[in-house]
Amino acid sequence: MNKTELLPHLFRTEYRKIVSVLYKHFGFEHPEIAEDIASETFLSAAETWGLKGLPENPVAWLYAVARNRAKDYLKRNKIFDQKVTPILQSGQPDYAEFEIDLSDKHINDSQLQLMFAICQPVLPAEAQVSLALRILCGFGIDEIADAFLSNKATINKRLFRAKEKLREEKVKIEFPATPQISKRLQAVLTTLYLLFNEGYYSTSQDTTLRKDLCLEAMRLTYLLIENELTNLPETCALMALMCFHSSRFDARTDEHGEMVRYDDQDTSLWVDELIHKGKHYLELASKGNQVNKYHLEAAIAYWHTVKEDTIDKWESILQLYNRLLQIAYSPAAALNRTYALYKARGKQDAIIEAEKLKLNDNHLYHVLLGHLYKDADNTLAIAHLQTALKLAKTASEKTRIKKDLAQLK
Amino acid sequence: MNEFLLIFRQVEENATESRSPEQMQATMKLWMDWLGGIAAQDKLVSNGNRLYNGTGSVVRPGNVVTNGPYVEIKELIGGYSMIKCDTLEEATEISKGCPILLVGGNVEVRQVVPMNM
Numbered sequence: 194m195n196k197t198e199l200l201p202h203l204f205r206t207e208y209r210k211i212v213s214v215l216y217k218h219f220g221f222e223h224p225e226i227a228e229d230i231a232s233e234t235f236l237s238a239a240e241t242w243g244l245k246g247l248p249e250n251p252v253a254w255l256y257a258v259a260r261n262r263a264k265d266y267l268k269r270n271k272i273f274d275q276k277v278t279p280i281l282q283s284g285q286p287d288y289a290e291f292e293i294d295l296s297d298k299h300i301n302d303s304q305l306q307l308m309f310a311i312c313q314p315v316l317p318a319e320a321q322v323s324l325a326l327r328i329l330c331g332f333g334i335d336e337i338a339d340a341f342l343s344n345k346a347t348i349n350k351r352l353f354r355a356k357e358k359l360r361e362e363k364v365k366i367e368f369p370a371t372p373q374i375s376k377r378l379q380a381v382l383t384t385l386y387l388l389f390n391e392g393y394y395s396t397s398q399d400t401t402l403r404k405d406l407c408l409e410a411m412r413l414t415y416l417l418i419e420n421e422l423t424n425l426p427e428t429c430a431l432m433a434l435m436c437f438h439s440s441r442f443d444a445r446t447d448e449h450g451e452m453v454r455y456d457d458q459d460t461s462l463w464v465d466e467l468i469h470k471g472k473h474y475l476e477l478a479s480k481g482n483q484v485n486k487y488h489l490e491a492a493i494a495y496w497h498t499v500k501e502d503t504i505d506k507w508e509s510i511l512q513l514y515n516r517l518l519q520i521a522y523s524p525a526a527a528l529n530r531t532y533a534l535y536k537a538r539g540k541q542d543a544i545i546e547a548e549k550l551k552l553n554d555n556h557l558y559h560v561l562l563g564h565l566y567k568d569a570d571n572t573l574a575i576a577h578l579q580t581a582l583k584l585a586k587t588a589s590e591k592t593r594i595k596k597d598l599a600q601l602k
Numbered sequence: 603m604n605e606f607l608l609i610f611r612q613v614e615e616n617a618t619e620s621r622s623p624e625q626m627q628a629t630m631k632l633w634m635d636w637l638g639g640i641a642a643q644d645k646l647v648s649n650g651n652r653l654y655n656g657t658g659s660v661v662r663p664g665n666v667v668t669n670g671p672y673v674e675i676k677e678l679i680g681g682y683s684m685i686k687c688d689t690l691e692e693a694t695e696i697s698k699g700c701p702i703l704l705v706g707g708n709v710e711v712r713q714v715v716p717m718n719m
Contacts, residue, residue: 512631515638519649527642549643 426481436471
């Protein structure tokens with residue numbers, strides 16, 4: 194890796210570690226300090242390395258600078274008076290107060306504890322995801338705005354409010370007590386699931402960014418798996434779901450960043466290694482005696498990695514959607530269930546069920562109906578696709594619907 | 603939006619006969635398809651439960667307890683689910699797809715009266 198590539202790469206990998214540890218150290222009472230110090234550290238790396246060339250060990254250099262800046266800050270600041278002066282006066286200087294611990298273990302622990310701290314039900318879900326992207330993944334405001342199809346001002350406001358809220362609520366950066374871990378973990382898993390979906394189902398044309406979101410969600414989930422307190426069946430189920438889905442990531446978009454429908458995907462682009470990993474985690478996930486939506490969604494995602502288009506495959510997917518909908522309704526799951534019903538039992542049955550859904554404002558609903566009525570009643574099929582075209586929000590969706598229409602006319 | 607309790611009644615001889623695992627699986631699938639279809643319309647409140655039809659008891663005033671299910675009535679409650687929709691007509695329409703009807707049973711559809719606490 195050359196000099197120009199190295200710093201952005203290190204920013205990606207190290208910024209979040211430094212920020213997590215500093216947050217852990219300073220807490221939410223001083224939310225801007227951690228990010229300021231981390232940013233300054235990289236700024237001074239950019240300046241110094243540009244002038245003097247690369248240090249022998251760039252990561253160690255960054256950690257040393259971050260440590261020193263944190264120390265300087267402590268010395269200059271009220272914190273010094275509150276925390277350190279009494280210690281000095283007691284005649285037993287405890288320099289641990291000054292030391293920013295950047296060992297691997299402490300970095301991992303800080304990141305996990307921050308995950309629990311950020312994933313608070315007191316914050317709206319999107320604020321949790323934005324904070325996770327900013328603090329735990331080191332994403333820039335631009336990138337977060339892109340991911341949410343929003344703008345910088347909105348994201349800045351959202352982050353500011355979220356941190357204020359955490360400060361007001363006096364949220365501590367620590368592990369929940371062991372009996373509470375399982376309950377608190379649900380909020381963490383939900384946020385990671387949303388983070389992954391933000392990347393996987395995003396309509397953003399920026400495929401690299403979308404892939405990054407998915408990878409980050411997987412990296413954070415992996416942190417949970419590595420820690421025995423949080424390595425629970427549902428964590429493995431979520432990981433399995435992410436592995437199966439991401440195995441098809443490259444097959445889902447064409448060279449123009451347009452979505453490729455499942456039936457049209459080039460299966461040679463599916464990544465076997467990830468499918469294999471997914472199976473491994475799904476097996477670990479089935480050790481418990483509970484089935485939650487991550488288990489069901491992981492099993493559905495598994496069946497989607499099976500290349501043979503058989504009745505058995507779609508019947509299995511249908512039954513999994515039947516169960517999923519009973520515990521967690523979503524319009525997408527309702528539409529996918531109907532599609533599986535069509536694949537397993539034919540258009541007649543699927544049309545009857547589709548007509549009951551009445552998701553009239555959902556463009557994908559009309560795309561599905563257009564698909565089901567094709568050949569049986571082309572006039573109706575065209576009418577549904579034209580409605581879908583009116584309702585579709587993005588250019589790439591409109592393009593795809595136009596293609597469908599062209600096939601019918 | 604109102605809630606409706608669907609009470610599934612079955613005929614006694616059908617309820618107690620033993621069935622092969624394959625038959626049970628086929629029946630299970632019918633139920634899952636029906637409930638999945640209701641859930642896909644976002645009209646399922648609760649799967650409810652199936653009731654054990656081996657033994658039960660009936661408690662009457664004056665500490666009179668008899669073994670249930672009833673022998674004098676040829677139907678017994680096999681389970682219940684809860685759905686939500688606007689009208690009784692709609693709830694009735696949904697109930698027409700219930701698999702209990704395929705084995706001679708019936709569905710009683712009753713509107714839930716909300717408690718004003």
